[in-house]
Amino acid sequence: MIYGVKDTPPVGKLLLFSLQILLSVFTATALIA
Amino acid sequence: MFISNSGAFVAPVLAALAAGGYTAVAVGGLVAAVVYITFGVIFKYVPIENLYKVMPKVLIGSVTVVIGINLMGFIPGYIGDTGITGVCIALITVLAIALSSHYFKGALSMFPFLIGTLVGYVVSIPFGLVDFSKFNGISLIKLPTLAFTQWQAVDFKTLIPIIVVYIAFTISAICECLSDHAALGGIVGVDLYKEPGLARIFVGEGTANLATACFGGLGACSYGEGVAAVGFSKCASVKTTCTAALMMILLGFFEPVQAFIASIPSCVIGGGTACVLYGFISASGIKMLKQVDLNVQKNLIICSVVLSLGISGVVLGGATFSISGTALALVAGVVLNLILKEEKE
Numbered sequence: 001m002i003y004g005v006k007d008t009p010p011v012g013k014l015l016l017f018s019l020q021i022l023l024s025v026f027t028a029t030a031l032i033a
Numbered sequence: 034m035f036i037s038n039s040g041a042f043v044a045p046v047l048a049a050l051a052a053g054g055y056t057a058v059a060v061g062g063l064v065a066a067v068v069y070i071t072f073g074v075i076f077k078y079v080p081i082e083n084l085y086k087v088m089p090k091v092l093i094g095s096v097t098v099v100i101g102i103n104l105m106g107f108i109p110g111y112i113g114d115t116g117i118t119g120v121c122i123a124l125i126t127v128l129a130i131a132l133s134s135h136y137f138k139g140a141l142s143m144f145p146f147l148i149g150t151l152v153g154y155v156v157s158i159p160f161g162l163v164d165f166s167k168f169n170g171i172s173l174i175k176l177p178t179l180a181f182t183q184w185q186a187v188d189f190k191t192l193i194p195i196i197v198v199y200i201a202f203t204i205s206a207i208c209e210c211l212s213d214h215a216a217l218g219g220i221v222g223v224d225l226y227k228e229p230g231l232a233r234i235f236v237g238e239g240t241a242n243l244a245t246a247c248f249g250g251l252g253a254c255s256y257g258e259g260v261a262a263v264g265f266s267k268c269a270s271v272k273t274t275c276t277a278a279l280m281m282i283l284l285g286f287f288e289p290v291q292a293f294i295a296s297i298p299s300c301v302i303g304g305g306t307a308c309v310l311y312g313f314i315s316a317s318g319i320k321m322l323k324q325v326d327l328n329v330q331k332n333l334i335i336c337s338v339v340l341s342l343g344i345s346g347v348v349l350g351g352a353t354f355s356i357s358g359t360a361l362a363l364v365a366g367v368v369l370n371l372i373l374k375e376e377k378e
Contacts, residue, residue, distance in 0.1 A: 024262035
């Protein structure tokens with residue numbers, strides 16, 4: 001892992017990582033909804 | 034761990050809606066929360082080592098493989114009726130993810146799914162697969178219909194069967210929660226059963242169920258897709274997951290962002306990224322199994338049975354309660370592990 005459980009990535013990367021998680025879970029969420 | 038609306042709760046939610054509308058759904062969410070929190074309290078006092086005796090590495094590894102393979106069944110549905118064009122765009126998305134993940138250096142290598150999605154989106158435009166009509170007539174901010182605004186008085190007698198159904202389905206979802214956390218723990222290299230601990234994990238899942246029943250109207254469970262996204266980006270930061278959750282909540286209020294994400298063709302976001310994500314989950318399970326001695330008969334039997342029951346689609350139960358897939362495989366694996374004695378060397 002580049003960033004561990006308790007690490008805080010820089011703001012820009014944090015937002016991009018978050019968007020990446022969001023996209024990965026979005027399909028399943030939309031499918032169920 | 035990302036927790037959101039779960040397919041595991043679709044059947045009880047539909048039953049609750051039919052019996053008592055969103056009030057019954059909220060009661061169901063409360064029941065799920067109580068069951069989760071009860072398990073949380075139990076695991077606060079039961080030493081975690083007892084759970085390891087019940088769920089050894091061979092079981093966790095096999096169940097992780099099953100989780101990934103079962104999710105793969107959704108991929109053809111994501112590609113839908115887009116035919117060969119959709120399949121080709123899904124494969125282009127996969128290729129973009131693979132190349133960016135393997136060859137890009139530095140920060141760019143950390144965002145293969147964003148890059149793959151962007152490439153797939155752009156390639157889809159000339160084929161008319163991007164639905165720009167999603168942007169028609171949208172406003173900047175719109176308050177979604179919240180479940181609690183639909184509550185009304187319900188006869189308690191109609192809720193009793195709903196309560197029973199929710200208890201059964203929550204226990205099944207707990208099995209899924211355990212295996213998802215085992216998979217995530219293996220990927221990030223932290224024993225999540227110990228830190229933050231099963232007690233806090235279950236209380237978190239219970240609270241999420243209560244919140245989603247009151248605001249959105251569905252049940253919630255941990256997401257295998259989120260597990261794989263963490264593994265691929267190599268970012269296990271809790272703050273990242275919290276930000277993603279906050280973004281997901283805000284998404285419900287901002288129509289332009291909703292429209293943009295809804296306009297991404299399902300063959301890109303589902304067919305393309307899911308191919309890599311779901312395979313990654315199974316690959317993580319195989320990685321765990323590599324550390325297990327499959328020459329030991331007990332390990333071999335547990336692995337074989339878990340894979341067969343988990344993937345075959347066998348369903349145990351009926352309309353009121355049924356257990357299948359990952360949950361059935363996990364229960365069968367636990368039982369086998371308890372009744373088969375260790376071999377003497």
